[in-house]
Amino acid sequence: MPRVLMLKDEDPRARVETIDDDRLPERAVTVDIDYSDLNYKDALAVTGKGKIVREYPFVPGIDFAGTVRDSESDQYAPDDKVILTGWGVGERYWGGFAERMRVDADWLVPCPETLSTREAMLFGTAGLSAMLCVERLEEAGLARGTAVLVTGATGGVGSWAVQMLAHYGYEVHAVTGKPDQERWLRSLGAAEVHDRTEFEGEPRLLDKARWAGAIDTVGDTTLANVLAQMEPHGRVAAVGLAGGSALPASVMPFILRGVSLLGVESARVPLPRRRDVWQRIAELPRAMRDNMHHEAIGLEMIAERAEAMINGDIHGRLLIDPSLD
Template identity: 55%
Template sequence: MFKALVVEKNGDGATSASVQTLDDDRLPDGNVTVVVEYSTLNYKDGLCLTSGGGLVRTYPHVPGIDFAGTIEQSDDPRYAPGDKVILTGWRVGEIHWGGYATKARVNADWLVPLPDGMTTRQAMAVGTAGFTAMLAVMALEDHGLAPGTGEVLVTGAAGGVGSVAVAILSRLGHSVAAVTGRAQLEPYLRSLGARRVIPREELSEPVKRPLESETWAGCVDSVGGSMLARVLGQMKYGASVAAVGLAGGAQLNTTVVPFLLRGVNLLGIDSVMRPYADRVRAWSRIQRDLPMDLLEAMVRPATLSELPELGAAILKGQVQGRVLVDVNA
């Protein structure tokens, strides 16, 4: 038997979620069974907990796009009972039952080993959001970003991806400017290492001209929409923007001028289908470059029963930092 947060859809299309106890034979197909210890709450989880957002194909469904735990049973030689593992992405929690349960059955190809010295709790305090933030930082570094080249902008900085990005970039020696629409969170962002905090309204106006003053040496953008269009025209020559989200909209109304006249790069960051080698590299960097004391400051603990309410809140931009889900609480 295992415990899970199960989302069901009734006849009129509305969904509801409840914590249920299920038999192990309800677990989906897979060659590895994991005893889940921790999961997290991400924007996609908010969608899967509510309307489904077009991500969930069949009901009943167990959300949770990431988890960390211990191998219970394995038909794959790479993993043995007792091994500690992490899962992020691969459409788990969307089309495959996910981490909002005390057990999960998955494909071994989707797992990575827990880095030495990291706990499963720390891994899920990082979660998909922190993993994505590190992928964005690595992409910016691969395209020339280095400490001392100028300010690095982080939009949506109080959210999960943004918070971790601020902490990592600051730890690496960058001068970080954090954008938020919640002025009361300035002390929180400064505690993560932001040198200055920029009100969202300063960058949310639509583009007025294709190029503005060269301001940013790099950018991690989780907002998209009009803010991303505006930021592209403010990047320094040859600088890059790592696009990780679309909280502000999926449309990008801009011109090719920043790309042609300033050599700006727009880097798309996908964490779902990322190859294994990239995943291992990113988790190794997280272990090295994310201050664990700052990580703990981002964490808001939660239980399975609290997730439906928190899922609705994250879709409204009302969740700060990282929600850490103890599935056994």
């Protein structure tokens, strides 16, 4: 019988429970979960500070990686290593904060042979999103060697984006509200580190042109300031809203400098593209995985660390090992 983190619309909201297998969803593939991870969306779901979960009881967790236990689909067989990110799992469908889960075969992707399930969750949705951002900028014609800004740089997406961009030869400028993490960001490849207060004031219609590209994980005023400071024909990949969902910007960067705002989402990327992106992630130097700051916790610690993430007290990645006490 698997242990799960169960959310209920009562106090306490989150508790670890042991349930019968017949309470798992009736779906095609049963996976023994090796690792999951804690993302900002998960933290909103667990704490109830975001309208992520609407039906209870509910098992959250938008990511997991593990081993197929049983399959009614010819796409997967027992002992296959698989990854799940997105598709509404952990939002509308029971997710990865569990020792075992049943999911649709189409939601899964094979784990690349050169990537362990632990390493897959070191990347998770954050790493997948970061690589999708890099690819969007590349597809839009951003030249390597140019200056690229990354906001929310100590978060999961941001810290992976810093490493990936640096690896591919861009000059990375990282934005953070955690000055004590400057040394770590530089170790990831940031050439410059900027305080986030530089991007929190009321945006100008246009500001001094500073960057050829950007990956924004914050949204709201920060994104508006970034857009105003892009070079002519600059490209901005928008992937997050940690600072809010509004965009108090003008059209001036678009019509006077030809700036492009590129939306990036990872939840419903088609399987062929998803497989290709995970393979590209697996081909990144192993040293990048070693450089990523991370903490490993069990199911019992998720609620506490979710509060810390909402409060901005987490940097890097948070792995969840359901085998830990």
